[in-house]
Amino acid sequence: MLEETLTDQEAYFLERVDRGDRIEADDWMPEDYRQQLVRLIAMHAVSEIMGALPEKEWVPRAPTLYRKLAITAKVQDEVGHGQLLIRVAEDLMRPWGKNREDIMDDLFTGRLKYHNVFHMATPTWADAGVIGWLVDGAAVITQGMSLSCSYAPYARALQRIVEEEGFHIQHGESICMALAEGTPMQRAMLQDALNRWWPALLMFFGPPEKNQLSTHQLRNIRYRIRSKTNEELRQRFFSKYVHRIWSLGLTIPDPTLYQDPVTKEWTYAQPDWEEFRQIVNNRGPRSEARLGLRSTTYQEGEWVRRTIALSPTAG
Amino acid sequence: MERWTIEDVAQNPERRQLAAELLWQLADDDLLMGFRDQEWLGLAPHIEEDVAFGSIGQEEIGHAALYFGILERLGFGTADDLASLRSVSERRNSVLIEQPNGPGHYLESPRYEWAWTIVRHYLHDVWEMALLTALTGSVFEPLGDAAEKILREKRYHLAHQELWMRTMAGHDADSRVRLEDAWRRAQDWAGDLADLGPYSSALESAGLCPGVDSVVRHYHERVAEMARVLGLPEMRMQTRENGRRGEHTEALQQALDTLSEVYRLDPTANW
Numbered sequence: 001m002l003e004e005t006l007t008d009q010e011a012y013f014l015e016r017v018d019r020g021d022r023i024e025a026d027d028w029m030p031e032d033y034r035q036q037l038v039r040l041i042a043m044h045a046v047s048e049i050m051g052a053l054p055e056k057e058w059v060p061r062a063p064t065l066y067r068k069l070a071i072t073a074k075v076q077d078e079v080g081h082g083q084l085l086i087r088v089a090e091d092l093m094r095p096w097g098k099n100r101e102d103i104m105d106d107l108f109t110g111r112l113k114y115h116n117v118f119h120m121a122t123p124t125w126a127d128a129g130v131i132g133w134l135v136d137g138a139a140v141i142t143q144g145m146s147l148s149c150s151y152a153p154y155a156r157a158l159q160r161i162v163e164e165e166g167f168h169i170q171h172g173e174s175i176c177m178a179l180a181e182g183t184p185m186q187r188a189m190l191q192d193a194l195n196r197w198w199p200a201l202l203m204f205f206g207p208p209e210k211n212q213l214s215t216h217q218l219r220n221i222r223y224r225i226r227s228k229t230n231e232e233l234r235q236r237f238f239s240k241y242v243h244r245i246w247s248l249g250l251t252i253p254d255p256t257l258y259q260d261p262v263t264k265e266w267t268y269a270q271p272d273w274e275e276f277r278q279i280v281n282n283r284g285p286r287s288e289a290r291l292g293l294r295s296t297t298y299q300e301g302e303w304v305r306r307t308i309a310l311s312p313t314a315g
Numbered sequence: 316m317e318r319w320t321i322e323d324v325a326q327n328p329e330r331r332q333l334a335a336e337l338l339w340q341l342a343d344d345d346l347l348m349g350f351r352d353q354e355w356l357g358l359a360p361h362i363e364e365d366v367a368f369g370s371i372g373q374e375e376i377g378h379a380a381l382y383f384g385i386l387e388r389l390g391f392g393t394a395d396d397l398a399s400l401r402s403v404s405e406r407r408n409s410v411l412i413e414q415p416n417g418p419g420h421y422l423e424s425p426r427y428e429w430a431w432t433i434v435r436h437y438l439h440d441v442w443e444m445a446l447l448t449a450l451t452g453s454v455f456e457p458l459g460d461a462a463e464k465i466l467r468e469k470r471y472h473l474a475h476q477e478l479w480m481r482t483m484a485g486h487d488a489d490s491r492v493r494l495e496d497a498w499r500r501a502q503d504w505a506g507d508l509a510d511l512g513p514y515s516s517a518l519e520s521a522g523l524c525p526g527v528d529s530v531v532r533h534y535h536e537r538v539a540e541m542a543r544v545l546g547l548p549e550m551r552m553q554t555r556e557n558g559r560r561g562e563h564t565e566a567l568q569q570a571l572d573t574l575s576e577v578y579r580l581d582p583t584a585n586w
């Protein structure tokens with residue numbers, strides 16, 4: 001939408017966005033705005049759905065009754081976030097005649113990507129701790145920015161999601177603290193997990209912009225769908241978590257990591273951004289396996305969805 | 316009515332032994348049921364159902380933790396040791412509950428069966444409802460209190476499974492065939508579910524479980540009523556192994572290996 005050739009409807013819409021009005025599902029919106037929202041929210045929804053799987057690997061194996069309870073609740077929350085978000089996306093897709101089945105199909109065919117972190121392997125219990133603490137920590141930083149999003153249904157879903165993520169961070173931190181204060185075997189398990197997850201955590205925020213914002217980013221900022229750059233969010237993550245990680249006696253696998261005492265800016269070793277592109281294009285260590293798992297069980301459940309969609313006696 | 320506290324039971328070897336016989340069954344059934352539910356998490360056929368079934372699984376584990384907690388207070392060891400380290404022959408869950416959700420492992424190509432999952436869970440919920448209702452009148456106070464508390468959640472579990480049973484029975488030929496198939500398979504595993512094992516009459520006469528016969532009768536009546544309403548064949552429950560006597564299938568060893576994998580790395584560590 002070029003601002004010099006706006007229709008009255010478009011101009012009025014942008015004026016609403018500019019004055020901080022919240023847009024509702026039934027309000028008129030430019031097609032471009034709808035597309036940007038669907039792109040963002042459907043990706044967020046499938047990231048929650050696929051994001052349940054890495055930790056889920058540890059749900060039946062969680063060590064104690066208390067941990068079994070907590071991680072079941074935690075992963076169930078993530079599935080619940082997927083549900084909330086897929087419904088927000090479905091409302092936006094309705095004028096296109098599309099629904100959640102199209103979202104799942106797009107996921108399985110690779111048209112719709114999910115977050116890089118959920119393509120990674122989780123070989124030990126400590127991975128479940130690091131995901132809860134630091135991946136959810138990173139997610140709250142990104143999602144916290146979107147709480148002021150101009151699209152009201154997304155902002156409302158995020159409000160609940162961010163509140164629950166706050167508990168997830170405490171849950172993950174509690175697992176990590178027990179391991180950090182535990183036996184040498186437990187501490188080594190935690191340090192290994194951190195070493196594995198550090199590059200993925202940096203990649204989580206996306207490549208640094210170096211003053212070159214992408215078209216999508218510019219549009220999303222114009223529409224007040226997002227307000228911060230990838231690099232601003234990553235810097236916040238460093239400021240919030242680096243000292244906490246150190247305080248557990250852990251070593252961050254980046255000897256160049258340094259915060260300028262005056263500007264407060266962090267310098268750090270860039271992760272391999274080519275690897276990031278491979279990962280998000282479903283060529284990560286566990287991409288194929290997790291998509292296979294999700295799509296096999298989705299196919300197995302097809303008759304169940306058909307049954308509840310059409311059942312005359314349900315309810 | 317006389318009510319026994321933890322101390323009354325812990326200090327009386329006969330009462331302690333008898334209470335434990337009942338608690339192993341309750342704790343092991345719920346731990347294994349929760350474990351099988353957890354295997355579904357993230358993979359249920361429908362996202363709303365995934366959320367609902369995840370809650371049910373979480374509550375099953377919570378109930379198991381409550382029962383193991385009572386055993387811990389009776390001096391049998393820590394709840395986590397009891398949940399994770401006891402051998403197969405020490406387990407008292409029904410063999411129905413230990414059966415897998417379907418072919419395949421939860422990490423790789425699970426081909427889990429929804430109708431089987433629901434029918435098995437339904438039978439577990441009917442049995443536990445009947446048993447817990449009686450246990451609210453148990454002479455052992457902590458068990459009576461636990462039963463009151465757990466019943467509040469159990470009602471919703473049973474309502475959930477019953478809704479699925481009605482939906483599958485009433486929809487189309489495909490869903491009905493799947494339900495009937497699961498119903499027939501369940502009868503070959505369910506023989507030890509409504510069985511309080513070798514100490515059944517002692518549990519009754521001590522007042523730990525009042526009215527054992529009527530609990531069992533109530534369970535069978537409720538299942539028979541469901542069969543009648545849905546037009547399913549009468550369920551003739553039988554089983555080769557009896558889990559209440561410590562007899563189990565290979566599926567239990569596999570489940571225990573998985574659920575205790577991390578804890579066994581170092582049971583003395585703080586996890």
